[in-house]
Amino acid sequence: MSTTTRRQFLQTSLIGGAAALAATTVGRIAQADGHAQAHTVTIKGFTFQPAQLTINAGDTVTFVNGDGAPHTATATNRSFDTGRLGRGASATLQFGAAGRYDYFCEIHPRMKGVLTVV
Known part of the structure; x- marks a missing residue:
């Protein structure tokens, strides 16, 4: 391969690689x-x-504790759990799978909620 051909090959490869990287990055930003x-x-x-x-x-769902007592938001099937949230604390969770998620507070089990992901 001559020097000129080698240079053209490298330039084409670099430009093509940069274009592919840019397309991938834009796709990820659009998804985010x-x-x-x-x-x-x-x-x-x-x-x-x-x-x-x-x-x-x-x-995403952010659970914010506005009470003076600590709480959790815990799925009954254990698919998510905010952990113990003190007064003013919060936890943000992202939900990717469709379905119905019943949840409760582990500290105060009478506290219940339902999250439906479509």
């Missing part, structure tokens, strides 16, 4: 921005507010 929405469930008065919430797959 996508149509995902952020939702909030407030824990107040020993209840989850709202107690029932429907979201799209990929959305």
Whole structure:
């Protein structure tokens, strides 16, 4: 291979590789921005507010403890758990799989909620 041909090959390879990398990066940014929405469930008065919430797959839900007592938001099937949230603490979870998720507070088991992912 001559020096000129080798240079042309390398230039073409570098330009093609850069274009492929740019396309991949843009695709990832578009997916990250996508149509995902952020939702909030407030824990107040020993209840989850709202107690029932429907979201799209990929959305996030932030559980915020507005009570003086600690709480958790724990799926009955153990697929998610915020862990113990003290006063003013929060935990954000992303839900990718469609389905119905019943959840409760492990500390106060009478506190219940339902999250539906479509």
